[in-house]
Amino acid sequence: MNTTAPTDAAALDEQDCPEGHYSPDSPCFGKAAGRPRAADKAARREALLHTAGQLFLEKGYSKVSLEMIAREAHVAVRTIYVKFGGKAGLLNAIIANGRENFMSGMEAMETDPRPMEDILHDFGLRFLRLCSMPTFTNLHRMVVAEATTTPELAETFFKAGPQLTRDELGRFFARPEIKAQLRPGLRAEMLPVFLINCIMGDYMSRLLFPREHAPTNEELRVRAAEGVDLFLHGVRR
Numbered sequence: 097m098n099t100t101a102p103t104d105a106a107a108l109d110e111q112d113c114p115e116g117h118y119s120p121d122s123p124c125f126g127k128a129a130g131r132p133r134a135a136d137k138a139a140r141r142e143a144l145l146h147t148a149g150q151l152f153l154e155k156g157y158s159k160v161s162l163e164m165i166a167r168e169a170h171v172a173v174r175t176i177y178v179k180f181g182g183k184a185g186l187l188n189a190i191i192a193n194g195r196e197n198f199m200s201g202m203e204a205m206e207t208d209p210r211p212m213e214d215i216l217h218d219f220g221l222r223f224l225r226l227c228s229m230p231t232f233t234n235l236h237r238m239v240v241a242e243a244t245t246t247p248e249l250a251e252t253f254f255k256a257g258p259q260l261t262r263d264e265l266g267r268f269f270a271r272p273e274i275k276a277q278l279r280p281g282l283r284a285e286m287l288p289v290f291l292i293n294c295i296m297g298d299y300m301s302r303l304l305f306p307r308e309h310a311p312t313n314e315e316l317r318v319r320a321a322e323g324v325d326l327f328l329h330g331v332r333r
Contacts, residue, residue, distance in 0.1 A: 142193075144169045144176070149190045153234045157187065158246045184252045191235075191256035195226070205268040212274055213328065220295045220320030223261070227299065228311055262288040278331050287331065294330075295323035 147169040151160045162183055166173040180186040199222055202208075208215050226232060235253070243250035265288035268274060278287075297319075311319075 140171070141179075144171055145186075145190050145193055148186050149194075149231070152187065152190075153231070153238065157183075157238060157242055157249045162186075184248045187249070187252050188256045191253065192260070194231070195257060195260065199226070205264055206271065212277055213324070215268070216291070216324045216327070217321060219265075220291075220324045221317055223292070223295060224299075224311075224316045224320050225313075227296070228316065230310075261292070265291060277333060279333050282331060290330070291324075291327045294327040295320060297323070 144165075148160075148165045151165055151168060160183070162173050162176050165183075165186070166176060176182070176186060180189055202218055202222055203210075205215060205219065210218075227236075239250055239253045266284060269278070269284065269287045299319075
């Protein structure tokens with residue numbers, strides 16, 4: 097009799113719904129035994145990311161263990177290790193997934209054929225909307241609070257969020273037809289940072305404090321437009 101436990105992600109999917117977690121409020125309810133379908137795998141992945149994200153925000157990154165996440169999400173701890181590599185990999189997936197979902201309606205900046213101003217205004221508004229979400233605000237506060245004691249948290253957050261955004265903007269400004277519209281001699285690595293600073297201003301600092309009300313879409317639109325215009329005034333030929 098073969099008693100070797102499965103170690104690959106496909107095999108571990110069969111263990112994502114351990115016996116005893118088939119109650120109506122469980123993501124496993126109604127699942128037939130055997131290898132799950134692709135749709136089921138995607139749903140379980142989303143449920144796992146949602147559960148882990150909620151725990152991180154409610155209790156703090158350093159106070160949440162993989163065992164706690166696995167118990168709440170009804171999955172095996174080993175499944176999380178195989179699929180995400182550990183807690184940092186899980187957080188990376190949460191941030192990347194949220195960012196991708198929020199920016200999915202925007203055409204890739206590397207190939208978007210619209211004028212530079214239109215692309216940047218679209219990016220600026222979407223970026224501000226993302227940063228205004230309560231989930232992002234709480235995540236930002238958590239990172240600031242725990243960065244010193246949990247360096248992996250700050251590093252993971254930066255790589256999965258700000259670094260990806262800077263890389264995307266860097267590829268956009270490197271497009272020949274875009275680069276031709278900019279003043280010569282500008283350092284390529286400075287452009288993404290300057291754009292984000294123009295759009296955000298002191299907005300990130302304000303996120304650390306409670307707000308009476310969330311900014312309206314029109315307020316965000318005006319802020320994005322002002323920031324992009326300031327940026328273009330400083331870098332365009």
